[in-house]
Ligand SMILES: Nc1ncnc2c1ncn2[C@@H]1O[C@H](COP(=O)(O)OP(=O)(O)OP(=O)(O)O)[C@@H](O)[C@H]1O
């Protein structure tokens with residue numbers, strides 16, 4: 124079953140076709156990689172899926188819902204969470220507070236209940252705290268909960284973004300270059316974390332330039348070049364595809 128399906132997705136910026144009739148599907152429970160050279164349109168595809176940009180044409184269907192035109196927070200409520208290529212955290216807030224920001228998108232008690240501190244609101248806040256701590260433990264950051272985000276290493280800031288995304292209780296998590304800025308050890312741990320996310324039943328769509336990671340962790344790949352899909356298939360198929368080797372993998376694949 125496909126959890127996500129994009130068809131003929133198109134986005135131009137002025138005269139530049141950043142994304143040109145892109146179609147692909149993400150099967151529920153899979154880990155799919157979106158790869159391609161710098162400027163190929165990968166992040167723009169993510170921004171179209173998550174509602175940060177509106178497409179000029181095309182459709183995005185997720186779990187039976189058409190997402191085009193919906194605001195970002197509604198798309199989060201439908202079950203898509205993301206991380207950003209350029210880290211976006213509340214730098215002066217603690218690790219726990221950053222993670223709670225993810226939990227809050229699922230909380231039902233309104234502003235009035237929050238002000239009056241009703242029992243229902245306190246119960247919900249307690250549940251959010253427990254869930255946030257559980258997500259931090261899951262990514263390996265529980266011991267940092269009181270630290271400010273800005274004091275974390277670059278790699279740990281990336282993990283905190285993943286914890287915040289998981290706190291929204293997504294069906295699909297989209298990760299934009301999660302290994303960016305990570306050392307080898309951190310990348311190895313990230314590979315395990317991505318697998319653990321899959322084991323929780325969450326589908327993963329990721330953009331990544333680290334081919335070692337992509338080839339080890341992804342069940343299928345979609346390759347973009349100049350805004351268009353030039354290939355899709357298993358990692359083995361992609362590694363052997365002459366067009367992909369020429370456009371992207373080059374000498375690295377040898
Ligand atoms: N908001 C924007 N306004 C104008 N042009 C944009 C905008 N966002 C992206 N572009 C352009 O669209 C093209 C695709 O950009 P995008 O960021 O999607 O590429 P990418 O595949 O994610 O690249 P990278 O691997 O470097 O992150 C690039 O030429 C980029 O300059």
Ligand SMILES: [Mg+2]
Pocket residue numbers: 165166167208
């Ligand atoms: Mg990008």
